[in-house]
Amino acid sequence: MSTIAEALRRIQDRIAQAATAAGRSPDSITLVAVSKTHPSESVLEALAAGQVVFGENRVQEAEQKFPALRPAHPLLRLHLIGALQTNKARQAVRVADIIESLDRPKLAASLAEAISREGQKPRMLIQVNIGREPQKAGIDPDAVEDFLGLCRETHGLDVEGLMCIPPAEGDPTPHFRTMAAMAARLGLKTLSMGMSGDFETAIAEGATHVRVGTAIFGHRPYPAG
Ligand SMILES: *Cc1c(COP(=O)(O)O)cnc(C)c1O
Numbered sequence: 045m046s047t048i049a050e051a052l053r054r055i056q057d058r059i060a061q062a063a064t065a066a067g068r069s070p071d072s073i074t075l076v077a078v079s080k081t082h083p084s085e086s087v088l089e090a091l092a093a094g095q096v097v098f099g100e101n102r103v104q105e106a107e108q109k110f111p112a113l114r115p116a117h118p119l120l121r122l123h124l125i126g127a128l129q130t131n132k133a134r135q136a137v138r139v140a141d142i143i144e145s146l147d148r149p150k151l152a153a154s155l156a157e158a159i160s161r162e163g164q165k166p167r168m169l170i171q172v173n174i175g176r177e178p179q180k181a182g183i184d185p186d187a188v189e190d191f192l193g194l195c196r197e198t199h200g201l202d203v204e205g206l207m208c209i210p211p212a213e214g215d216p217t218p219h220f221r222t223m224a225a226m227a228a229r230l231g232l233k234t235l236s237m238g239m240s241g242d243f244e245t246a247i248a249e250g251a252t253h254v255r256v257g258t259a260i261f262g263h264r265p266y267p268a269g
Contacts, residue, residue: 174210
């Protein structure tokens with residue numbers, strides 16, 4: 045068994061344990077294997093081990109790796125999880141099944157236009173700047189409800205949930221808890237939160253998707269930009 049396959053099994057075990065401890069079904073949590081910076085060979089190893097949901101943070105890298113894998117792997121699903129420039133909206137709509145980084149009105153408009161031109165309609169998550177960090181992307185927590193209305197009513201986007209990256213320092217628990225309360229209040233079913241260092245905490249607080257890179261694929265060979 046490859047080390048990627050072993051790592052996937054360990055992570056799935058930890059997900060199942062965290063879910064059970066929280067009184068949740070392990071099936072209610074989807075592991076998004078974040079393969080950014082890692083080569084297609086690593087993605088293929090993960091696919092061979094049964095992993096079908098992947099995350100990439102750059103459109104160009106996603107285009108280089110994923111369309112070629114789809115014919116042989118029809119269950120493959122790709123999540124875009126990184127900052128998205130409006131001039132990449134059309135490529136993003138073509139390459140992704142879910143865009144997790146819907147983070148500003150201008151991007152919502154560009155994605156709506158791209159969807160109408162491409163005839164493909166990825167599902168979307170609104171990225172929330174849960175720690176209100178000035179350097180970080182995402183909608184201010186107080187503005188999420190209005191932004192959700194804009195995305196759905198003005199742009200017809202298929203928004204099904206929320207995503208966040210909590211502050212690097214400090215306990216993420218209160219941030220995860222606020223996210224879960226917000227998703228429940230807005231009737232949103234998908235909650236993407238938790239990475240290699242904190243996915244068990246995120247599951248305890250209600251994450252439906254955890255985005256794990258390093259703990260599966262090892263350290264990234266170069267910074268992910
Ligand atoms: C890179 C990345 C991850 C994965 O982080 P790890 O610490 O390697 O698990 C998760 N979410 C986002 C948005 C990322 O950019």
